Amino acid sequence: MKVSLLTTINEQKQTQLILKVSDTGIGIPEDNKARIFERFFQNDVPDSIVNQGSGIGLSITREFVRLHGGHITVDSMVNEGTEFTVYLVFPKTDIETSVPEPKLDLLITAGVEESAVSDPKFVWKSKKPVLMLVEDNEDFRFYLKDNLKEYYQIAEAANGKEGWQKILSIHPDLIVSDVSMPEMNGIDLCRKIKADKRTAHLPVILLTALTTEDEQLIGLETGASDYMTKPFNFEILLSKIRNLLQQQALSKKTYQKQVEFKPLETEIESVDDKFIRQLSFHIEKHLSDSAYTVDQLSADMNMSRVGLYKKVLPLTGKSPVEYIRSYRLLKSKPLLLKSQMTIAEVAYEVGFSNPKHFSKYFKQEFNMLPSAYALIKPDQEPV
Incomplete structure (x- = not known):
């Protein structure tokens, strides 16, 4: 892989930053170039290639570039390689001044430091419900977080083992977990959640690429509230999350009213x-x-x-x-x-x-x- 960076001045006397990333891989067929930035789209690749991805990365990259007022293009030849070019335009003074380091926010979208989340005494300040995302694929986890953070506070974990520890410390309102993960998979995590008195009441939605009815039944028998197969419609996932949280809130209100009246x-x-x-x-x-x-x-x-x-x-x-x-x-x-x-x-x-x-x-x-x-x-x- 080769990465190059250069700057030019356009007709409006603005500085244009051009970033090129190229490889000498298998390339992309001409009829697929227009689709590679679609969410979940995956080009056909040989089975011998590992880490084939989930079809999320390029979609997220394009959104980032658009947020910064730029655009991205692709040039590719089958069996020769692919080159992506990112164009960003900003005032000249922005280049001359120091550029602040990007702030990583890979754990919580509410601006909370990771050390605070690991503290068992940590209390969420926002009134938004807290969702725990447990997913080993960073691109897909980012996609979920980026789309859910408008409605909920988001905590993240890269596998079931890490997720279990954070669930105990954060006490989220709902868990969305992948099934196939290292360390501890989603099925085992769900069993652990439902077997523990501190977490048994928490709703769990399992996500997986496995589509057979037997595999879905195994997931539901662990006590999961719902089960979705990838790829899925994000609006359906959002609706399921809302419904489960509403049911949980209604159940609490029923007995809280009983206490009062x-x-x-x-x-x-x-x-x-x-x-x-x-x-x-x-x-x-x-x-x-x-x-x-x-x-x-x-x-x-x-x-x-x-x-x-x-x-x-x-x-x-x-x-x-x-x-x-x-x-x-x-x-x-x-x-x-x-x-x-x-x-x-x-x-x-x-x-x-x-x-x-x-x-x-x-x-x-x-x-x-x-x-x-x-x-x-x-x-x-x-x-």
Whole structure:
């Protein structure tokens, strides 16, 4: 492969940068030249050639060049080689001044450093859902990230092993994973996700070039939410992601509303609703006891602490500690509105040992201080 770079001055006195990349390979047939920049297009090559690509690289290259106001051309002869030429035009002063080094953003599109993502205490600042992309092909991974970053925060991993570690530290809302990867493939990664209490609730979409029904069935039997074969329509993938995230959000809202409006509902049919009712009953029973812990709640529910966490998190979107606190805060609202108790007395009544902590968490939960909430007339209580 040969790379050359030169500059010229055009008629508008602008500097033109010309980059040429050439090889002495098998070349491209004339009737395929117009299609090589299409996504997923692949020219027929001998089976003896390894690393044949996925048909994404040239499409991405052309988009980059266009973003910089340039264009790219190709000149090729079969069995002789191919030459790509990139033309970029910019003001002369831009050449004379120092050119800043490009910033690599191969991990997160939200401008977050990799070290921050590896920190288990890391918290996403944006309200966009977080997607984890696990794909060993860099071009294809970039293609997915570039098209999804408008709607979601994107985390990346090059294989299942790396992806698993980042899933544990980042806690994404959904995982999109390739099937065929080194270190750990997508099937094994999906099994690992569904077998772990911390991640079992996460939806997984598997992507693969394998098209037989048996292979798709293996993927779905691991617990994957959906399965797509390459090449695919990106809009369909985006629609599947949105639907899965909406279903997940709807499930959480259902049980969050149950906590707020029906904490002691008695006529319940489903197993999950019965579990929530029993959970609320035990918290209600110990409402004013600030020393009531998750360990005691686990014992009252005849479950281990791990088992309780695994059950409560996917149903409510909260950990057991957060669920207990939310329940206490919800019970404080009618006391603030309708009783003659002080804020400190209300805090103690619903199990907070420190009124300042009560005020802090109340504001986080309802976006106002309890002192302001207590001034609202009962018939004007916000929904």
